[in-house]
Amino acid sequence: MSVTAQSVWNNCLEFIKDNIQPQAYKTWFEPIKAVKLTDNALSIQVPSKFFYEWLEEHYVKILKVSLTKELGETAKLVYIIKMENTYGNKQPFTEKIPSSNRSAVKSQEVDVPFNNKNPELRNPFVIPGIRNLQIESQLNPNYSFENFLEGDSNRLARSAGLAVASKPGGTSFNPLLIFGGVGLGKTHLAHAIGVDIKDKYPEKTVLYISAEKFTQQYIDAVKKNNRNDFIHFYQIIDVLIIDDVQFLSGKSGTQDVFFHIFNHLHQNGKQVILTSDKAPVDMQDIEQRLLSRFKWGLSAELQNPDFETRVSILKNKLYRDGVEMPEDIIDYVAKNIKTNVRELEGAIISLIAQSSFNKKEITIDLAKQIVEKFVKNTKREVSIDYIQKTVSEYFQMDISTLQSKTRKRHIVQARQLAMFFAKKFTKASLASIGSQIGKRDHATVLHACKTVDNLSSTDKQFRKYVEDITKKLSI
Structure with missing residues (x-):
């Protein structure tokens, strides 16, 4: 051979x-x-x-x-x-x-030349008519690395963020794309990187902006025939942080202008930091040339924090607020709110507020009331583990059988349903869903979702499976 x-x-x-x-x-x-x-x-x-x-x-x-x-x-x-x-x-x-x-790829790139003929660039962040290039970073100083606690769920993203803050534009993490579900700290980490860079390099121009605001500024620039000024303004930024970049989905004009800005910044050793609710591989309606650039650096996922990290987050929040709370109550809150750091902190704030306003002692019973109301009001996020457990029980099989390599039809269908509901009820990426349900890849999950959609519309029995499991997961 x-x-x-x-x-x-x-x-x-x-x-x-x-x-x-x-x-x-x-x-x-x-x-x-x-x-x-x-x-x-x-x-x-x-x-x-x-x-x-x-x-x-x-x-x-x-x-x-x-x-x-x-x-x-x-x-x-x-x-x-x-x-x-x-x-x-x-x-x-x-x-x-x-x-x-590489040369073939490079030859296809078109960059907007930097124009020095107009020294008075219009700054989208100042009052119209006042020409001033004093750029406010738009950063929130309350978001720092100190209060972004490290755990297994965020270690890679946090470490990459620290590396970028120490040497913006000088690491392989360019761009740095931070992705993950709602309330896991993407915006916090993006601000923390910016704040740290401003502390270490006061001379650098750092700018934080949401993709939504960036789009609106671009639309305004086109209306006022200021497109070139808009591009030139963003090309002078040393560290550009764009939050929720998935918002550019379907907006071809904004994607085109961002492509030129990105190229200029990257080629000139400037740092780009992006956040998104999904991995590049799962982004819909984003041009391929942009997606390929998103993958040039590092894509780091923020996952749901484990129990120990959740306890640390709560203790840190209480310490910063100067509040003491019994260990068993902290543990109770951490055990019952698992998927979202924002909800976790919200529940502890509600608990403190209830206690001080109503002059009640903080007890387990009070914690139970708050957590139950809080979780109900915030529409509880279902975990992939819970989905697998629910689907396995419905079809009377073990989770290990559901995740196995077998091609038996009823097991394959159960596995496909688990993947379908994981995509529907969680913010996890397709790759993350696949790895947790039998170590499959994102293409398998995509195929499973399409299969479930097709069978639901053609097979009456299968549609009943979907309806029954939906009810169980929605309780």
Whole structure:
């Protein structure tokens, strides 16, 4: 049997898979593609410079062992970095080369030239008629890294944020895209990065803006025939933070102008930070050329905080407010509000308010009343674990059976229903849903959702499954 790049890499992956955590394997090795095998050197393509640096720092030993097993002591590994055109320092075992198709990609880019002829740019953030380039950052100083507590659910995003704040525009995390569900701290983290940069580099121009406001400013600029001024204004920003970038969905004019602004900032070593409620792979109606740029840096997900992190968040909130509260009550609130940091803090504020206004002692009973009302009023978010449990019980099977690789029709349908309801009732990305329901990819989840929609409209029995489970999950 002839030895190919793919066969060598597949054997390496088998070895690596047996020696690292499943989540690490999924994150750092599944996206890699084997490209070619020449003179005992295996070339692999990685999505970004950050990927290459992470592999070199954390997995170079296991890569060397696995490749040496396949190709012997003279084995070499070559990284081809997608969308890169810079050479890095060569390693004793590995080397980095630019993607061969980079020049073709680059030639398709069109940038809006920076125009210095008009020294008086119109600033969208000042009163019309007053020409002034003193730019207010629009940052909220109350959002800091100090009160953005670290946990397993946010460690990657927070660490990347700290790295960007220390060296804006000078890391591989450009752009830095922070994504996750409602109330998990995307806006907080984006502000914290900006605030930290302003502290460390007072001379840098930092600007925070929501995608909605950015769009409105662009519409106003077009109406007033100021489009070029709008572009030039944003091109002088050193650190641009755009919140809820998914709002650009379907707005082709705004996407086009943002594309030019992004290119200019990125090419000039300026930092771009984005937040979104979904991963780039799940964004609908965003131009492919923009999505590809979103993937150039790092996409870091904020997940639901675990119990220990929720307790830490509550204690930190109480400490900042100068309030003492019994441990058992803090634990009770943390155990019962699981999906949303904003709700978590809201419940503790309500508890303090009820206690002080009605002069009641803070007890477990009072905590139960507040949490019940709060969760009911905020329309409880259903977790993927709860959905899997509900669907498994409905079809009288174990969760392990639901997640298994079996192709038996009734199990496949149960699994597809779980994926469908996870997309419907949670803010999790398709990739996140797939990984939690039997380690599937986002394409499998998308297919499951389409299948459920089709069967619901053609199969009476299947429609009843959907209606029954919907009722159970809506209680």
